[in-house]
Amino acid sequence: MKFFPLIFTSILFLFSCKDPGIAKRKAAQPEINPRSSWNAVAPKAFATHVPVRITVHHEGTKLLATDDAIRKIKGIQTWGMGPDRKWADVPYHFFIAPDGKIYEGRDINTVGETNTEYNPAGHLLICCLGNYEEYEVPEAQLQSLIRLIAWCSTTYKIPAETLATHRDFSKQTTCPGKNLYKYFESGVIKEGVRKILGK
Ligand SMILES: [Zn+2]
Numbered sequence: 001m002k003f004f005p006l007i008f009t010s011i012l013f014l015f016s017c018k019d020p021g022i023a024k025r026k027a028a029q030p031e032i033n034p035r036s037s038w039n040a041v042a043p044k045a046f047a048t049h050v051p052v053r054i055t056v057h058h059e060g061t062k063l064l065a066t067d068d069a070i071r072k073i074k075g076i077q078t079w080g081m082g083p084d085r086k087w088a089d090v091p092y093h094f095f096i097a098p099d100g101k102i103y104e105g106r107d108i109n110t111v112g113e114t115n116t117e118y119n120p121a122g123h124l125l126i127c128c129l130g131n132y133e134e135y136e137v138p139e140a141q142l143q144s145l146i147r148l149i150a151w152c153s154t155t156y157k158i159p160a161e162t163l164a165t166h167r168d169f170s171k172q173t174t175c176p177g178k179n180l181y182k183y184f185e186s187g188v189i190k191e192g193v194r195k196i197l198g199k
Contacts, residue, residue: 002103026199027150032094033103038073041096043089044081046110051124053162054149056184057092058132058176061193065138069097069129075103080113087113092127100140102148118169124152130179142183153197158172160193 036122063072073095080087089106091113096102105127106112112125126148127174153160165184166175183189 006018007183025196026154027147027196029151029155030102030144030147032103035104038070038077038103039089040074040077043106043110044087046088046107047121049111049121050054051093051108051156051158052122053124054152054158054160054165055120055125056149056176056180057125057127057166058180059095059127059129060133060175060177061130062135063098063130064135065098065140067098069095069101069134072129075104085089085113092125094126094152096126096128096141096144096148098130098138098141100138100144102144110181111183114170115168116166116170118166118171124156124158126152128176128180132180133174134177135179137180137183137184142189143192145196146189147196149189149195150196153193158198160190160199163190163193 020177031072059076060079061072063069072152073090077090079085080091088110092105093108093112094102094105105125108124112120112123114120126145128137128145130141149163152158163184165181167173167181
């Protein structure tokens with residue numbers, strides 16, 4: 001009789017997987033470097049939200065794969081929380097460096113920040129470090145972006161179909177830059193995500 005609870009739990013588990021709205025496969029978690037890796041300070045008081053869509057940005061200033069991404073992220077936090085912006089934390093939930101490394105940004109359940117007119121409530125914000133109006137996106141960064149989007153989609157139950165970029169919501173910016181945006185226009189990113197999710 002002592003095996004009965006195990007069998008019962010297994011049956012429950014099987015039924016819980018039969019949700020037609022969820023992707024066929026759960027994306028593997030890519031390596032995400034924690035806030036401590038870039039010496040984050042604790043956030044200030046923040047507004048909470050539930051992310052329902054994924055929105056991609058570039059940071060907009062030059063950063064090459066050989067440059068110091070950690071210093072860049074720390075600088076964004078110091079500036080953003082300072083007198084210029086008075087933000088609660090870094091503006092984005094994740095950063096991806098040109099070398100493909102992924103870094104944890106602000107708490108996923110907090111509303112991000114923006115310098116433009118759109119309201120970032122409900123948006124899970126991913127920022128590719130670098131300027132993709134001027135430079136080409138390194139392959140390692142593009143592949144990490146696809147993996148991170150897929151993982152965020154299954155982990156936070158956000159349909160991959162919601163994937164968009166900053167400029168899709170704001171007339172005030174070209175973010176994420178034409179050289180990153182072209183991968184959204186061509187479908188390369190959505191196709192990569194679909195492949196991981198088995199859709
Ligand atoms: Zn942006």
